Amino acid sequence: MTLASETTTTTATATATTVQLRLTDGWFAVCDLSLLMPGRGVAALLPDGHQVALFLDRTGRMYAIDNRDPFSGAAVLSRGLTGTHQGHPFVASPLLKQRFDLESGQCLDDETVRVATYEVRAR
Amino acid sequence: MTATLGGTPTIVLVGHGMVGQRFLEALAERGLTATHRVVVLCEEPRPAYDRVQLTSYFSGTTPEELSMTDMEFIKDHGIELHIGDPAETVDRAAKRVTARSGLTVDYDTLVLATGSYPFVPPVPNKDAEGCFVYRTIEDLLAIEEYARSRATTGAVVGGGLLGLEAAGALKGLGLTSHIVEFAPRLMPVQVDDGGGAALLRTIEDMGLSVHTGVGTQEILTDDSGAVTGMKLSDGSELATDLVVFSAGVRPRDQLARDCGLTVGERGGITVDEQCRTVNDPQVFAIGECALAADGRVYGLVAPGYEQAETAAATIASDEASFTGADLSTKLKLLGVDVASFGDAHGTAEDCLDVVYSDARSGTYKKLVIGRNGELLGGILVGDAEAYGTLRAFTGSVPPVSPEQLVLPAGDGASVQLGPSALPDEAIICSCHNVTKGAIRGAVTDHACTTVPEVKKCTKAGTGCGSCVKVLGQLVTSELEASGVEVDKGLCGCFSQTREELYEIVLALRVTSYRQLLDRYGREGAQDGDGCEVCKPAVGSIIASLAPTIGANGYVLDGEQASLQDTNDHFLANLQKNGSYSIVPRIPGGEITPEKLIVIGEVARDFGLYTKITGGQRIDMFGARVEQLPLIWARLVDAGFESGHAYGKSLRTVKSCVGQTWCRYGVQDSVRMAIDLELRYRGLRSPHKLKSAVSGCARECAEAQSKDFGIIATANGWNLYVGGNGGATPRHADLLAQDLSDAELIRLIDRFLMFYIRTADRLERTSTWLERIPGGLDHIREVVVEDSLGICEELESLMTAHVAAYRDEWAETINDPEKLSRFVSFVNAPDTPDPVVGFVPERDQIKPDLPLLTIGTRPLEGSAQR
Ligand code: SRM
Ligand SMILES: Cc1cc2nc3c(=O)[nH]c(=O)nc-3n(C[C@H](O)[C@H](O)[C@H](O)COP(=O)(O)OP(=O)(O)OC[C@H]3O[C@@H](n4cnc5c(N)ncnc54)[C@H](O)[C@@H]3O)c2cc1C
Ligand code: SF4
Numbered sequence A: 001m002t003l004a005s006e007t008t009t010t011t012a013t014a015t016a017t018t019v020q021l022r023l024t025d026g027w028f029a030v031c032d033l034s035l036l037m038p039g040r041g042v043a044a045l046l047p048d049g050h051q052v053a054l055f056l057d058r059t060g061r062m063y064a065i066d067n068r069d070p071f072s073g074a075a076v077l078s079r080g081l082t083g084t085h086q087g088h089p090f091v092a093s094p095l096l097k098q099r100f101d102l103e104s105g106q107c108l109d110d111e112t113v114r115v116a117t118y119e120v121r122a123r
Numbered sequence B: 001m002t003a004t005l006g007g008t009p010t011i012v013l014v015g016h017g018m019v020g021q022r023f024l025e026a027l028a029e030r031g032l033t034a035t036h037r038v039v040v041l042c043e044e045p046r047p048a049y050d051r052v053q054l055t056s057y058f059s060g061t062t063p064e065e066l067s068m069t070d071m072e073f074i075k076d077h078g079i080e081l082h083i084g085d086p087a088e089t090v091d092r093a094a095k096r097v098t099a100r101s102g103l104t105v106d107y108d109t110l111v112l113a114t115g116s117y118p119f120v121p122p123v124p125n126k127d128a129e130g131c132f133v134y135r136t137i138e139d140l141l142a143i144e145e146y147a148r149s150r151a152t153t154g155a156v157v158g159g160g161l162l163g164l165e166a167a168g169a170l171k172g173l174g175l176t177s178h179i180v181e182f183a184p185r186l187m188p189v190q191v192d193d194g195g196g197a198a199l200l201r202t203i204e205d206m207g208l209s210v211h212t213g214v215g216t217q218e219i220l221t222d223d224s225g226a227v228t229g230m231k232l233s234d235g236s237e238l239a240t241d242l243v244v245f246s247a248g249v250r251p252r253d254q255l256a257r258d259c260g261l262t263v264g265e266r267g268g269i270t271v272d273e274q275c276r277t278v279n280d281p282q283v284f285a286i287g288e289c290a291l292a293a294d295g296r297v298y299g300l301v302a303p304g305y306e307q308a309e310t311a312a313a314t315i316a317s318d319e320a321s322f323t324g325a326d327l328s329t330k331l332k333l334l335g336v337d338v339a340s341f342g343d344a345h346g347t348a349e350d351c352l353d354v355v356y357s358d359a360r361s362g363t364y365k366k367l368v369i370g371r372n373g374e375l376l377g378g379i380l381v382g383d384a385e386a387y388g389t390l391r392a393f394t395g396s397v398p399p400v401s402p403e404q405l406v407l408p409a410g411d412g413a414s415v416q417l418g419p420s421a422l423p424d425e426a427i428i429c430s431c432h433n434v435t436k437g438a439i440r441g442a443v444t445d446h447a448c449t450t451v452p453e454v455k456k457c458t459k460a461g462t463g464c465g466s467c468v469k470v471l472g473q474l475v476t477s478e479l480e481a482s483g484v485e486v487d488k489g490l491c492g493c494f495s496q497t498r499e500e501l502y503e504i505v506l507a508l509r510v511t512s513y514r515q516l517l518d519r520y521g522r523e524g525a526q527d528g529d530g531c532e533v534c535k536p537a538v539g540s541i542i543a544s545l546a547p548t549i550g551a552n553g554y555v556l557d558g559e560q561a562s563l564q565d566t567n568d569h570f571l572a573n574l575q576k577n578g579s580y581s582i583v584p585r586i587p588g589g590e591i592t593p594e595k596l597i598v599i600g601e602v603a604r605d606f607g608l609y610t611k612i613t614g615g616q617r618i619d620m621f622g623a624r625v626e627q628l629p630l631i632w633a634r635l636v637d638a639g640f641e642s643g644h645a646y647g648k649s650l651r652t653v654k655s656c657v658g659q660t661w662c663r664y665g666v667q668d669s670v671r672m673a674i675d676l677e678l679r680y681r682g683l684r685s686p687h688k689l690k691s692a693v694s695g696c697a698r699e700c701a702e703a704q705s706k707d708f709g710i711i712a713t714a715n716g717w718n719l720y721v722g723g724n725g726g727a728t729p730r731h732a733d734l735l736a737q738d739l740s741d742a743e744l745i746r747l748i749d750r751f752l753m754f755y756i757r758t759a760d761r762l763e764r765t766s767t768w769l770e771r772i773p774g775g776l777d778h779i780r781e782v783v784v785e786d787s788l789g790i791c792e793e794l795e796s797l798m799t800a801h802v803a804a805y806r807d808e809w810a811e812t813i814n815d816p817e818k819l820s821r822f823v824s825f826v827n828a829p830d831t832p833d834p835v836v837g838f839v840p841e842r843d844q845i846k847p848d849l850p851l852l853t854i855g856t857r858p859l860e861g862s863a864q865r
């Protein structure tokens, strides 16, 4: 399983139509790119039961992080609002509003907390 | 101070009033509570409270809110506070105090802070049933009860500061009110004849009857001994059911007399400049019970506070003295400003008066100018705007001519003297003796950037409150002077305030967040993705202006969807485990049995937890995302719509049952509540909006705690605005009275649209009203008197909103593209989120919290695509 907390997430420009996530055993197809909306996330279920939050920004870049909000335990990060903080993309948890860097998974409001990130591409 | 051999020295404080409490704080500040045992004997059934604000009890301030005593403070400093246990005797030889309960305490230092008692002239029947004094919370409770149950008319004996306050309170209780004053004018101590005349006119215009130049000779009673009227010195009789004596106060010095301490001819425990009694260095007297070294007994709180500081300093062996104080007062009675300061009556030699008087508007201003042009004092009636600045200039030569200071604005000559012209030594807050320099220091050295911070840091403004206005001006000018860029921008993305963005969106018809960000955002933020602060704020502005600027008012339309907070995005309220709650609108709280049954059936069929909310409707909890549209479909089918429990928009308009059923009701409050809720439903605003309509003054719908609350009167409706529950409750202010249905609605239209236009993000009407310059008066000018000429626009904005309203739930369930978003997983639309689980409690469900702590859980047969 790629609990890829230390690996950097690559972002892909949307040229093809299927969104794919890199798991340990290869690329996993999630959904059609048209289902992503700039500035909002969706949640995807992985074969092992993990949940991933997928986001698209206004330039077409995609990001994927663990969907579980580490502060509450609820699987809701995909439902947060996104934004740019000092040039970096982030999502704010819809529950208690902590922000997470979408590229590194680092929580911007608590340096001891980080969520897993995934490589994502559209093919 | 001498310590008891082998023990901790003991300080006994007799009297826990305003000055006593201040004395305790001064002890703590000097560390004396750590080195001394401190025992307090408090006669009243409650610890120290704010007597100065006593009358605010009648405008809704509770006894708890009046309290000045932080029990944590008492506990933390190990103070032994004996409530309801007055000192009865003092044995100065044995240095022992005995309290009513029999408690005895040996003191090393005794501090008397017993205050005053109201003087009741010795007229026959002065103790009859229905006669009261006005000094303690208990007095007020008794007056209120008697006024409500047994009186329609009330008379106050005494037309001084307190008498006017008491008369105002009686009027507020609905009594026909009279004031009987022996002197030829009202407030004889503070104002002169000219000021008294201006005051008289204004007070009579308010419907209070004033009888000056007459004394009370006898209280008349009926057979049962209850008050029926009073006989006056001119031979006339005044019928009244209730009498409040407010004929001055006398120092409570009996305890001191009994133990052989010297008291003045007209009362007051004689003390020296250190506040020590002249007979016994171990005994101090402070506050209203003390006859100060300058031969005066001070009936105001500020000098008492100074005495408290002096006594505490002396006990700590520090240098301090109290040699006298200023007698400035400002009072706002039923909306009339009255202020006097310094040498108001011009007793100094060779002084000159500068007087401006306008009998028509009830304005009178007099300044007393000394031989060298210095301001000695003054009286302001009807317009005391300049009080704070003038008081602070007292003793110095003002930088502009005195005429310019008293002439009304608009007459060319008038000058608004800003506090920046004041010298650093000027006392801004006389309650706490805080100078302009100290306030500037709070801003420059202690990095205070707001008035509340400065209040906390310097105590300025925490007494009578009359200096708060000047305080605000000083803080702002100081911040600006010290070059602090007060960034009023909405967030890191926009340097504009919400109000400015609103104006941009409206004027330029901007319908897209991106367009707004790219053109008007801060430099580094343009072309970015914004943030979680400005997105919903701009989303809300666009939504509330949608019909006018030509945007689609549907919050899930296009780009708008990406701006909404999660609750607005899912049109439901997110709960701690990722499930949602659903609140259908129940306008005015009125619901048919059939609809109640539908809610019951839906909740049962989907296994939802149900609860009656604090907003007179029903909340259903525990729905998964994918269940939301199914639930809405059932509800919409039965005639329900979204209750907007999620949006920063109108929540509920609560109602009481009103005239239709209630024996007291004078208008149909339910119908009005329903009309209002349907009119303003879906209106996106800076924060949520709540309302209520009560059918009579009993106020069962709690309208005065709402953003806009309506109370029925025999002649129509009274509109209150700016109320709030929550963490910082605020009672609403009366905006207009006796409105017809149409007038009421028109005024609310304007009020709400003006609020939406000018408030900050997440600023309830209560905080908005207190923040905006001019406060309620300004709002009244704008929305009632149309001073800005924008009322027509405000009304048409509201008309457009009302016409464009559509139910978000119905709109969503009829839009397959939007519906596809209501799934837990984009790649497994039929699979529910496995961490949303429930366990039983009291025959219903509650979130399964342990499930959340697991984090991930392998799923059997999870669907993939
Ligand atoms: C459901 C309800 C409690 C209940 O079970 O009774 C409730 C529930 C919540 N309230 Fe409330 N409030 C509810 C009535 C009230 C009331 C009573 C009233 O409206 O008469 C008040 C005080 C009145 C007032 O607002 O002035 C109230 C003052 C607050 C506040 C403090 C607001 C303030 O200005 O200080 C918040 C926090 C906020 O909005 O920032 C809040 C916030 C919330 C939130 C939204 C907190 C959150 O973000 O999760 C709760 C979510 C509701 C949900 O999940 O469905 N709720 N809340 C009530 C819903 C009423 C309704 O039918 O819509
Ligand atoms: C309605 C009203 C409005 C006012 N407005 C203003 C204003 O605008 N500005 C202003 O400066 N001042 C105002 N004042 C005056 C101000 O309240 C007093 O100056 C101030 O309260 C004096 O404080 P104190 O501690 O000396 O006396 P108090 O606050 O009266 O406290 C004395 C306490 O000692 C208790 N006590 C007495 N004897 C004993 C005993 N033997 N044992 C134990 N306890 C005892 C009393 O019960 C009382 O609680 C107002 C007063 C009233 C009533
Ligand atoms: S507010 Fe008045 S009309 Fe309404 S229920 Fe209460 S008593 Fe009756």
Ligand code: FES
Pocket: B428, B429, B430, B431, B432, B460, B461, B462, B463, B464, B465, B466, B467, B468
């Ligand atoms: S002057 Fe009374 S609080 Fe400042």
